[in-house]
Amino acid sequence: MPIQINKGVVGKEFPPYVVTVERGKIKEFARAIGDANPFHLDDRVGRASPWGDIIAPPTFTITFRDETADTGALLRELGTDISRVLHGEQEFEIFRPIRPGESYVCRSKVLDVYEKTGKSGPMAFVVRETAITDTTNEIVATMRHITVVRL
Amino acid sequence: MKYGTVYVDDVKVGDELPPLVKGPIQQIQLTRYAGASGDFNPIHQDDEFARAAGMGGVFAHGMLSMGFVAQALTDWAGAGSVRKLGVRFAGLVRLKDTVTCKGRVLAISSKDDVHTVELEVWAENQRGEKVVTGKAAVALPSRA
Numbered sequence: 584m585p586i587q588i589n590k591g592v593v594g595k596e597f598p599p600y601v602v603t604v605e606r607g608k609i610k611e612f613a614r615a616i617g618d619a620n621p622f623h624l625d626d627r628v629g630r631a632s633p634w635g636d637i638i639a640p641p642t643f644t645i646t647f648r649d650e651t652a653d654t655g656a657l658l659r660e661l662g663t664d665i666s667r668v669l670h671g672e673q674e675f676e677i678f679r680p681i682r683p684g685e686s687y688v689c690r691s692k693v694l695d696v697y698e699k700t701g702k703s704g705p706m707a708f709v710v711r712e713t714a715i716t717d718t719t720n721e722i723v724a725t726m727r728h729i730t731v732v733r734l
Numbered sequence: 735m736k737y738g739t740v741y742v743d744d745v746k747v748g749d750e751l752p753p754l755v756k757g758p759i760q761q762i763q764l765t766r767y768a769g770a771s772g773d774f775n776p777i778h779q780d781d782e783f784a785r786a787a788g789m790g791g792v793f794a795h796g797m798l799s800m801g802f803v804a805q806a807l808t809d810w811a812g813a814g815s816v817r818k819l820g821v822r823f824a825g826l827v828r829l830k831d832t833v834t835c836k837g838r839v840l841a842i843s844s845k846d847d848v849h850t851v852e853l854e855v856w857a858e859n860q861r862g863e864k865v866v867t868g869k870a871a872v873a874l875p876s877r878a
Contacts, residue, residue, distance in 0.1 A: 590846070608770070611770045612770040614770070615769070615801075616767070616802065616804075616805060617756060617802075617823070618736060618772075618805040618808070620805070620808060621737070622737075622812075622813030622814065632814075632836065633814075634814065638813060638814050640805070640808065640813075641804040641808065641816040641819055642797060642819070643806070644802055645797050646770070646771050647770050665776075666786070667787070668775070669796075669823070670797065670823050671822065671823060672822045672823065673797065673800055673820070673821055674818070674819070674820030675816075675819050675820070676816075676817065676818050677817055677818070680813075696747065715737075731790075733790050
C-alpha cells in the first residue's frame with residue numbers, strides 16, 4: 584500500500600536564511616570531491632586570480648542549508664522520512680563564483696509535486712528551487728532540486 | 735595540460751571533454767563528502783540502514799558524482815567557467831565503483847563578448863552504465 588504525501592506543500596516558501604562562506608569549507612568541499620584545483624585550494628593562486636581570492640567549485644552551494652529549509656524540513660512538510668528519499672535531479676545556474684567571507688541569502692520554495700510509477704513502483708517527485716542572492720539582493724546562483732520519494 | 739585555458743576559438747561542436755576517472759569509491763570518501771556537504775543521510779554511511787530502506791546497501795551521494803562531473807568541466811574549461819550544470823541521477827554508484835566523467839560539445843554561441851559552450855555531460859561506471867546524465871554551459875575567453 585503506497586504511502587500518502589502532503590501535496591499541499593506546492594507553493595510553500597521556506598524562511599530565508601543567510602550563509603557566510605568559510606574559507607575552510609570551500610577547501611574541505613573541494614578535497615572531499617578529490618578536486619585539487621589550486622583556484623579552490625591555494626590562497627596565493629586565488630589572490631592573483633581575476634576574483635582576488637579562491638572560489639568555490641560549481642556545486643558548492645549545495646552546502647548552503649538551514650534546518651528550517653533543508654530536505655529534513657521538506658520531509659516534515661511532506662509527512663515522510665529520509666529512508667524513502669532519493670536525489671532525482673539537480674541543476675545549478677551560476678552567475679558569479681562564490682567566495683570566502685561573503686554572505687548570501689537563500690530563499691527556497693516548492694515549485695511542484697507530481698507522481699509517476701517507475702520500474703521500482705510509485706514515486707513522487709518534489710521540485711524545489713533555491714535562489715541565492717548577495718546582501719545587495721543581486722542574484723548569484725539558483726539551484727533546482729528534484730527529490731524523489733518512494734511511495 | 736591540466737588547469738590550462740581553453741579558448742572558444744579552439745573548440746568545435748562534437749569535441750569531447752577529456753575524461754575524468756574517479757574512484758574506486760571508498761566509504762571514507764562518502765563520509766568525508768557527508769561532512770563537507772552537510773548531507774548526513776545514513777543511506778550513504780550505514781549499510782544496515784540502507785538495506786532496511788530497500789536499497790541493497792550503501793551508495794554514494796548523487797551530489798558527489800555531480801561534483802566529479804563539475805570537476806571534469808573545470809579541469810578542462812577552468813575554475814569559475816561553469817554557468818550551468820543540470821543532471822539526472824540515472825543510476826546508483828556503489829562502493830568500489832569507478833566513475834568516469836565525459837562530455838561532448840553540443841553548441842557554441844557568442845553574445846556581447848560572452849562566449850558560451852554548451853555540452854552534454856555524463857558519468858558512467860566501470861560497466862559503461864550511465865550513472866549521471868545532463869547538460870552544462872561554460873563561458874570561455876576568446877583569443878581576440
